[in-house]
Amino acid sequence: MPCGTCFQCLNGQTNICEKNSPVVHHGAYNAGHAGLERTTYQGQGILRSFNLGTMSTHTIVREPAAIKVDHDIPFTSACIVGCGVMTGVGSVLNTAQVKPGSQVVVIGAGGVGLNIIQAAQIAGAAKIIVLEISDIRIQLAREFGATDLIKVDPTDLKLQKAKKQVWEITERGADYAFECTGIPALGDAPLLMVRNAGMAVQVSGIEQEISIDMNLFEWDKIYINPLYGKCNPKIDFPKIISYYKNGQLKLDELISKKYRQDQLSEAFDDMLNGRIAKGVIVFDI
Ligand SMILES: [Zn+2]
Structure with missing residues (x-):
């Protein structure tokens, strides 16, 4: 607030x-x-x-x-706007201000990554290249608007192989890369994926101390760590809901599963093991 x-x-x-x-x-x-x-x-x-x-x-x-919302959006869909959706959409539209026709890399297609994909599509990106390890999330990324999917080899810890594939698609590196995994070792990964003077955005909130090869910043690259997609709730929440109503942004489909209050343990277990994009607790009141 x-x-x-x-x-x-x-x-x-x-x-x-x-x-x-x-x-x-x-x-x-x-x-x-x-x-x-x-x-x-x-x-x-x-x-x-x-x-x-x-x-x-x-x-x-x-x-x-x-924030006042109309009743014609289900509560279960409205309730997810205020975190992962805002963070993803805001990082693309408010922070990076992705330009039409640009090439975007998304590292990780979980709850936030899927919204990066959707917002890149709203921004008119020509290529939305998603790097993912999980087959379930690769399928989700495809449904949410990814144009190119790279299944990351689990032994490719520093994403060197994935980088080569990104280069084959983009020629010189992406214009923007968004890190959405929360894995500290991948804090420098968006720098690896962007061209000179490209923008690396660390969306996942990595806060641990890591080592970064300063060569990765060469040349003229921007690395930014936006908080909450530069959100101004009074302006941005109604905007997100209007994208939903226009059919430009999927919210209902983001919810993989609904849980009762007595299923909290299961909900956390599904979230931590990457089985769901978004889970919502529903109260029978
Ligand atoms: Zn203030």
């Missing part, structure tokens, strides 16, 4: 609002959100995921954190 008045908000970077900073992701309590005393368990205030709260039938948020 952007404050609208800090240095970053006034510069149009509401996703990195100084009063709603990334420290939220590390569990710090943020005074800009609905107070802890409003959510208690056995008399104690509890931290809620992203200061919103999930896996509950109701929650309390401050008014600026609420």
Whole structure:
């Protein structure tokens, strides 16, 4: 929830609002959100995921954190907009601002990667080349708009073989490459895939210390690590929902499975083992 008045908000970077900073992701309590005393368990205030709260039938948020949506989109589809969909779509349209006719590489076709693919298609990319290890996700990538699919050999740890295949398709390297695996060793992989003066985007939130060969930055490459697809919820959520209504963005199809509250363990197990693109917990209320 952007404050609208800090240095970053006034510069149009509401996703990195100084009063709603990334420290939220590390569990710090943020005074800009609905107070802890409003959510208690056995008399104690509890931290809620992203200061919103999930896996509950109701929650309390401050008014600026609420976005109105029409009833003609199923709740199960609307509820996934606010994280993986926004991160993927925003990284393409807001951060990289992918140009029509460009060549895009997507490393990893999980929940975020599939939305990178969809947004690259909305942006008019000519080539959307997806690197994936799993057959299930390769099939999904195809359904979501990938033009070229490269099945990554599990022994190709630094993606050197995959890079050669990308070069065969693109001639000089891609214009943009998006890393969506969350695997720390692949933090430098998007640099490997882009041409000189191309843009490498690390979408998956890798935060570990890794070594990067500085040659990979040559020449004139841009490496960017956007937070939440430079999201401004008031502007971007309605935009995403309009893409959905126009048939440009699949949301219903992103949900591989719905779970009841008593199936949480199964839901987490499916997510961690890559069996689903998106899982949604549905309450029977
Ligand atoms: Zn702010």
